[in-house]
Amino acid sequence: MTYGFARNVKRAIAAVSAVAALCGVAACGAGSKTASSGDANGGKTARFLYATGDETWNATVKAVVDAYNKQSTMGTVVAEPLTAGSDYATAMKTMDATNNWPTIVDMRDYTTYAKAGKLAPIPSEVTDLLQDDAYAPYSDGNVYLVPSSANNGEIGINIVYNKDYFNEHDLEVPTTWDEFIKLMDDIKANGDTPLATAAAENWPSDQIFKPIANSVFAKHSAEHGGYWMDVANGKASLDELKEPMEKVKMLIDNYVLSGWQSTQDAQTTTLLVTGKTVMATTSAGLGRLKDINKVKSDFNAGMFLIPDEEGNLNVVKNAVGDTSTGLALSAQSKENGTYDLGVDFLKYFYSVEGSNVVEQSGTISANIKDSDKVTRNESIPGSEDYFNLLKNPKLKWISNESPTEGTFSSFNSFFRQARVAYQDNQKDLDTTIAELKAEFAKDVPAQN
Amino acid sequence: MATVRRGTSGASHNAIHAQARRNKLMMFLFTLPMLVLFLWIVIFPSLQSIQLSFTNYDGISAKYDYVGLRNYQEIIGSGRFWNSTKNTLILGIGSAFIINVISLAVALLLDHIKHFAGFFRTIVYLPSLVSAFIVSTIWKYMLNSNFGAVNEILTKMGLDSLAHDWLGDSKHIIWVLLFLICFTLGGNTTLIYLSNLQSVPQELVEAAEVDGANGLQVFRHVTWPMLAGSVTVNFTLALIGGWVIFDQVMVLTGGGPGFVSETMAFFIYRLGFGEYRAGFGSAAAVILFIVVMITTLITNKYMRSREIQQ
Secondary structure: OHHHHHHHHHHHHHHHHHHHHHHHHHHHHHHHHHOOOOOOOOOEEEEEEEOOOOHHHHHHHHHHHHHHHHHOOOEEEEEEEOOOOOOHHHHHHHHHHOOOOOOEEEEOOHHHHHHOOOEEOOOHHHHOOEOHHHOOOOOOOOOOOEOOOOOOOOOOOEEEEEHHHHHHOOOOOOOOHHHHHHHHHHHHHOOOOOEEOOOOOOHHHHHHHHHHHHHHHOOOOHHHOOHHHHHHOOOOOHHHHHHHHHHHHHHHHHHEOOOHHHOOOOHHHHHHHOOOOOEEEEOOOHHHHHHHHHHOOOOOEEEEOOOOOOOOEEEEOOOOOOOOOEEEEEOHHHHOOOHHHHHHHHHHHOOHHHHHHHHHOOOOOOOEOOHHHOOOOOOOOOHHHHHHHHHOOOEEEEOOOOOOOOOHHHHHHHHHHHHHHHHOOOOOHHHHHHHHHHHHHHHOOOOO | OHHHHHHHHHHHHHHHHHHHHHHHHHHHHHHHHHHHHHHHHHHHHHHHHHHHOOEOOOOOOOOOOEOOOHHHHHHHOOHHHHHHHHHHHHHHHHHHHHHHHHHHHHHHHHHHOOOOHHHHHHHHHHHHHOOHHHHHHHHHHHOOOOOOHHHHHHHHOOOHHHOOOOOOOOOOHHHHHHHHHHHHHHHHHHHHHHHHHOOOOHHHHHHHHHOOOOHHHHHHHHHHHHOHHHHHHHHHHHHHHHHOOOHHHHHHOOOOOOOOOOOHHHHHHHHHHHOOOHHHHHHHHHHHHHHHHHHHHHHHHHHHHHHHHO
């Protein structure tokens, strides 16, 4: 009996040890992901986590990583897409909770992570390659974010349209807000639906709102950061957004294809090329033209910006990218010895050679000092419209920085949902504005 | 001799006790690894979320401040929270009732099927083998307003007027979700009812039939009382499942249009992850836990009392 008990205890201990060993192995497995390891290039391996969703950006990441690895002597960069089906914030938080940061991060909401000490400063050997207005230091003086593409602001938030339809019906690209409305009336009179837009994921609701709200943002001082900074500091009011919100609702009620509430961003391309609508909103700029060409190579696509009443093409262009997005290096890369490899990759990314790879993949390369040596890719059908927009004399760059104190991203997420609720007749405008004011006060304090 | 017998009996008694103690120790040792993991992964983080519910923790920064009851006050005053509570109640209670009624009816049918019983049971259980995420994704494609199979079929049948933006109509979205949830979750419930139905003593059924009871009377007075235990289990499980509905909302609507289809579980997720308000989200999670506990206890108490009466 005693022998039997002892044997059972030994078995139990063996079972506990086995589980413990498994946990240990699992922990080692997790740990090994964060550590550097050898590679074919004789150096280290660095992971580059990037946001998927935009086909052109996926192709760009693959092209530039492959090109870098071919010439690298320091190590290898591995492109790691965000898990399909996961949203960016969740993936980032999971990665942070498991202490599994990659070396290079395709960053969003960077101020939240910079404040928490999760990012490593980007050295001057990288920033020196960039034009001075292509990046900006954080409040502690360090640069944590560098652009992933050209800082053409939010010019990518515009309208793509069916050029053949316009030609066939003698329609012109509008040069004022009134012409834009008349254009849609004309399309409606032909028995067609003018515009497709999307709001299933909330963020694409910016595509129809921002170009119209930019006329309000344009009235605020660029030297103080713009509209949102003015709201935070009591120099502007959210009531000013009533007019653009009403305009958007008017468009939704009269000219937009029904079902926009559950339409996803990528579906607007399909709606356009299948002739369900004549125009579609986008925020991918040149990338959307490339997607259209991929879906239907003989589709004659064009692109224009929604003008304001005076014919100005107001476009937000802040110091770093459009909305605090870009490339960053993780603080963890310093611990696991891959920081230098990350820096080397960024130096390649901002070299003329790297920029040419980026351009050929369909993305407009970042604003580097040697940008005049970069070969621009004008082979994408419709891209001439995009480049002409950049030269348009009516183009008016405006500044509208996101407040860094507090959690503006929390407000922005709420703002998008609240706008959709208003556009969908769930709430009236005054109630929506009152709720936005309460949320803003909660999330965003006065800024320094 | 008598003394020896008592001694032998006492020694044997002690041996039995010692064996019982050893068995208990063995059982404890075998459960220890899982217990440690469970405490580490589930219990401690849950307790920590109570602490975090009194802070302004953003889920990322190491530093946070205690804000007292502010998170709870804000939740109570939030229309968004009450909307998600209403949705959770509709989906939780609604799905619990509908799933149980349909599952019981299907189980009764399956219980009477004489041919291909295994095939039909497999068909009924099949949806439960697919994850809610995948089922929801398939439904998302089928219900797509512009390209979905459902609207295509309706249009081809000449029923254009019934074609609809199923996932974008704020007035009906919660009922669409209820339908889809019931479709996904019925398999396990049916299986429990079916196994219970098959354990109903046939002699009781036959005795009732001999006494002249018709099918409905047999069900009302014999089968139904015998199912009381499984009704309690199934209803409680369905109710708890309903309180924490997340996958379907995440995939099908993302809580929208606007905030209209947010449930409590989704609300907590959106705040904690998407809006970097982990402290506030923790407070909402604590409230959800209290709601689930209270409703489960009340339901269980009622169901148990019903079992005793039967």
